[in-house]
Amino acid sequence: MNTHPYIIDNPAQNDFRLNRQTLVDPEILTLEKKRIFDTCWIYAGHDSEVRKPGDFVTRNVAGRPVIMTRDSKSEMRLFLNTCRHRGAKVCRERSGNTKRFYCFYHGWSYDNDGALAAVPGDDAYPDSFDRSELGLTEAPRFEQYRGFWFACFNPSVPDLETYLEAAKEYIDLVVDQSPTGTMEIVTGVQEYDVEANWKLLVENSFDDYHLHSTHSTWLEYMKDAGVNIKVPKGEGLVLPKRGIGKNLGNGHAVIDNVNFRGRPVATWISIYGDEAKPLVEAAKAELVERLGEERAERVANTNRNLFVFPNLMINDGSSVTVRTFWPAAADRMEVTAWALGPVEESPEMRKVRLDAFLTFYGPGGFATPDDVEALMQVQQGIAETVNEVPWSVMTRGIAKEGEQLNSDELHLRTFWRRWNELMTGAEPRAEAAE
Amino acid sequence: MALAETKPVAVGISRSEVEDFLYLEASILDDWDLDGWLELLCDDASYLVPPNEAPDADPDDTLFIIADDIHRIRSRVKRLKSPDAHAEYPPSRTRRLITNVRILESSDAELTATSNFSVHRFRRGGKGGVYVGRYIHRLVREADGFRIAERRVILDAEELGALGAVSFIL
Numbered sequence: 001m002n003t004h005p006y007i008i009d010n011p012a013q014n015d016f017r018l019n020r021q022t023l024v025d026p027e028i029l030t031l032e033k034k035r036i037f038d039t040c041w042i043y044a045g046h047d048s049e050v051r052k053p054g055d056f057v058t059r060n061v062a063g064r065p066v067i068m069t070r071d072s073k074s075e076m077r078l079f080l081n082t083c084r085h086r087g088a089k090v091c092r093e094r095s096g097n098t099k100r101f102y103c104f105y106h107g108w109s110y111d112n113d114g115a116l117a118a119v120p121g122d123d124a125y126p127d128s129f130d131r132s133e134l135g136l137t138e139a140p141r142f143e144q145y146r147g148f149w150f151a152c153f154n155p156s157v158p159d160l161e162t163y164l165e166a167a168k169e170y171i172d173l174v175v176d177q178s179p180t181g182t183m184e185i186v187t188g189v190q191e192y193d194v195e196a197n198w199k200l201l202v203e204n205s206f207d208d209y210h211l212h213s214t215h216s217t218w219l220e221y222m223k224d225a226g227v228n229i230k231v232p233k234g235e236g237l238v239l240p241k242r243g244i245g246k247n248l249g250n251g252h253a254v255i256d257n258v259n260f261r262g263r264p265v266a267t268w269i270s271i272y273g274d275e276a277k278p279l280v281e282a283a284k285a286e287l288v289e290r291l292g293e294e295r296a297e298r299v300a301n302t303n304r305n306l307f308v309f310p311n312l313m314i315n316d317g318s319s320v321t322v323r324t325f326w327p328a329a330a331d332r333m334e335v336t337a338w339a340l341g342p343v344e345e346s347p348e349m350r351k352v353r354l355d356a357f358l359t360f361y362g363p364g365g366f367a368t369p370d371d372v373e374a375l376m377q378v379q380q381g382i383a384e385t386v387n388e389v390p391w392s393v394m395t396r397g398i399a400k401e402g403e404q405l406n407s408d409e410l411h412l413r414t415f416w417r418r419w420n421e422l423m424t425g426a427e428p429r430a431e432a433a434e
Numbered sequence: 435m436a437l438a439e440t441k442p443v444a445v446g447i448s449r450s451e452v453e454d455f456l457y458l459e460a461s462i463l464d465d466w467d468l469d470g471w472l473e474l475l476c477d478d479a480s481y482l483v484p485p486n487e488a489p490d491a492d493p494d495d496t497l498f499i500i501a502d503d504i505h506r507i508r509s510r511v512k513r514l515k516s517p518d519a520h521a522e523y524p525p526s527r528t529r530r531l532i533t534n535v536r537i538l539e540s541s542d543a544e545l546t547a548t549s550n551f552s553v554h555r556f557r558r559g560g561k562g563g564v565y566v567g568r569y570i571h572r573l574v575r576e577a578d579g580f581r582i583a584e585r586r587v588i589l590d591a592e593e594l595g596a597l598g599a600v601s602f603i604l
Contacts, residue, residue: 187497188488189485189487191486195561221509338497347494354496363600364599373520
């Protein structure tokens with residue numbers, strides 16, 4: 001094990017290096033769970049996954065098995081999925097609707113607001129046995145922003161909206177695609193493992209620098225389909241032509257790009273099919289009417305890959321994907337990805353959206369498998385070479401004044417700086433360009 | 435007498451004809467003869483891998499792992515033949531075992547057959563995995579044999595998990 005610091009961060013000398021030990025060492029992962037996943041707001045799920053009273057889904061959040069449910073009074077709850085008696089999970093289905101959660105081991109059951117409802121043979125317990133103290137344990141904090149629910153296992157943190165800082169504006173840009181501000185998770189979850197450290201997927205999910213070398217076959221596919229893949233030139237663009245990378249505070253960051261490869265809410269491309277053309281135009285017209293020309297243009301004609309520290313990506317481009325991941329080991333992560341769309345979307349446009357999703361994203365897409373392969377190659381490359389090759393270089397754009405491009409690495413450094421602060425107690429640091 | 439020959443649903447088509455076709459497809463795919471595989475497809479063929487938790491879903495309203503029409507199938511093949519399809523370079527070695535073939539429906543023009551598969555995938559360094567599930571082929575009878583109108587590949591695993599990706603033709 002090398003004994004270097006996690007990062008060398010010296011913007012004045014144009015130096016930023018990452019200690020590769022942070023990507024391979026199981027002891028660092030143990031610390032990350034305590035200092036990052038137990039202290040930050042962690043994405044748990046979306047409003048639309050539990051629409052009706054009694055609806056529930058089960059999954060892991062910050063490594064913990066949880067039940068996310070809407071109780072009979074419609075209140076959202078996040079329970080730790082463990083019986084208060086001897087610990088078995090009280091819900092084993094992926095999703096469903098119930099008034100009660102039932103532990104089959106000794107038969108304890110709980111109402112969907114968590115209250116302990118029935119204990120078989122409770123006459124054997126002493127007088128001090130207090131049912132009111134033995135309800136399902138809830139996450140200490142569970143809050144939402146525009147339908148995205150987050151949990152925090154540290155009770156004494158500022159509220160979610162404070163935590164999100166400027167990431168809120170970018171969530172707004174995603175959600176404003178819906179006429180009523182109501183997005184929904186589409187049926188069909190993608191759950192797959194990547195044999196790589198979780199932080200490599202943070203980097204990869206909003207790293208525009210790798211597009212041309214890693215995804216040339218996807219670019220070729222778009223070109224073959226008649227899509228103009230050239231970066232737009234000229235005046236009047238909503239953003240600089242190459243797109244920008246931005247620090248959004250608290251470790252959150254974004255790459256923000258002018259759209260030029262089609263979006264179901266804004267720009268028709270040939271892949272969508274002729275029938276979809278008037279539908280895409282109607283979606284854009286609705287945005288203009290509701291939001292005004294300028295805001296509509298911002299919502300419709302820019303793409304964003306939004307990173308919410310530490311493990312949520314919302315990629316809003318040719319389609320919207322919500323992706324979260326958890327480190328099962330230092331060299332393996334479990335990824336969960338969903339598609340997100342406006343609830344009002346017509347069946348025809350929903351089909352276009354899902355189609356657009358699959359051309360790029362997911363374990364059968366034309367791009368994601370190559371990302372997965374790249375991350376595995378990194379992990380294999382560094383695992384046993386950290387002593388001889390301790391550093392990765394992450395200085396793209398660091399000497400630049402003013403805006404940073406999406407193919408620079410300011411947004412990656414933003415993640416790593418926050419990660420380092422939480423892991424070591426280091427003072428926050430910024431670059432001259434910020 | 436083979437059981438299939440006694441079943442009234444299998445009008446004029448024996449199970450062994452269908453088996454021969456499925457074995458041929460399996461061997462073409464294991465050989466990575468992807469152009470040869472395209473020749474087995476109808477001009478409007480589709481290739482579907484539904485999400486693990488919703489095997490019977492419709493790709494129009496559900497996020498699939500793969501939902502290709504013929505255009506995207508051809509693009510997929512073009513991509514897989516490129517050394518820049520990094521997830522499949524070098525191409526995975528695969529071996530398909532197909533069993534339990536049954537004809538579910540048939541008419542003079544087409545039939546639907548189901549079969550069980552295990553597809554063993556090997557990558558350098560002991561990587562790979564075993565994909566287990568069920569094919570549902572909709573086959574059209576043409577003068578020179580069957581063509582595939584739709585192939586739905588249903589994975590039995592609860593989630594893709596350690597299999598990671600479906601980067602080759604499953």
